[in-house]
Amino acid sequence: NAGVTQTPKFRILKIGQSMTLQCTQDMNHNYMYWYRQDPGMGLKLIYYSVGAGITDKGEVPNGYNVSRSTTEDFPLRLELAAPSQTSVYFCASNSGGSNEQFFGPGTRLTVL
Amino acid sequence: GQSLEQPSEVTAVEGAIVQINCTYQTSGFYGLSWYQQHDGGAPTFLSYNALDGLEETGRFSSFLSRSDSYGYLLLQELQMKDSASYFCAVRPPGGGNKLTFGTGTQLKVEL
Numbered sequence: 430n431a432g433v434t435q436t437p438k439f440r441i442l443k444i445g446q447s448m449t450l451q452c453t454q455d456m457n458h459n460y461m462y463w464y465r466q467d468p469g470m471g472l473k474l475i476y477y478s479v480g481a482g483i484t485d486k487g488e489v490p491n492g493y494n495v496s497r498s499t500t501e502d503f504p505l506r507l508e509l510a511a512p513s514q515t516s517v518y519f520c521a522s523n524s525g526g527s528n529e530q531f532f533g534p535g536t537r538l539t540v541l
Numbered sequence: 542g543q544s545l546e547q548p549s550e551v552t553a554v555e556g557a558i559v560q561i562n563c564t565y566q567t568s569g570f571y572g573l574s575w576y577q578q579h580d581g582g583a584p585t586f587l588s589y590n591a592l593d594g595l596e597e598t599g600r601f602s603s604f605l606s607r608s609d610s611y612g613y614l615l616l617q618e619l620q621m622k623d624s625a626s627y628f629c630a631v632r633p634p635g636g637g638n639k640l641t642f643g644t645g646t647q648l649k650v651e652l
Binding site for chain 2: 462470471473474477479485521523525527529534
């Protein structure tokens with residue numbers, strides 16, 4: 430199992446540009462999450478999904494969108510990048526009966 | 542809402558025991574988790590306390606007291622590789638298994 434994979438690893442965007450952060454898991458987990466982590470801070474939940482076709486907002490959803498068309502994939506979309514979105518983005522997943530979340534390696538995004 | 546506070550930094554020597562505290566203000570939650578994150582890495586799960594008391598997993602133990610709104614992670618026989626950030630997290634009521642993370646504690650292990 431590859432676990433949770435994320436692409437790209439690094440990205441620099443200009444203000445106003447758009448991009449999609451990709452996340453895939455091969456563990457057949459129903460639950461998937463997107464977090465952002467600013468330097469020296471904890472993780473904040475952006476969006477989450479409890480299964481294909483079902484998504485919900487987390488703590489900091491503004492400026493982001495998600496979709497969940499398959500169990501494996503949970504892409505995160507930034508429509509109009511802003512400097513405040515400079516952060517490290519982590520995707521995670523787990524099964525409904527587990528308390529352990531499995532995290533991907535992260536995408537380091539800089540908006541200039 | 543949920544608010545979890547941790548000391549920002551803790552320093553200890555190799556072989557020692559260190560305790561990382563987590564105090565919280567929350568309207569309710571299912572359990573308290575701990576995650577480890579090395580610099581530049583992803584968080585990895587360490588432990589989960591659903592009930593009050595001590596949970597032991599090898600060199601690591603975690604404790605929860607709901608009446609005191611308090612938990613801690615205890616690391617024994619510290620090794621240099623334990624230098625990392627440690628986060629407590631709660632699973633709030635509602636669906637989705639989502640987590641609210643604390644501010645994190647950076648542990649530095651010295652020789």
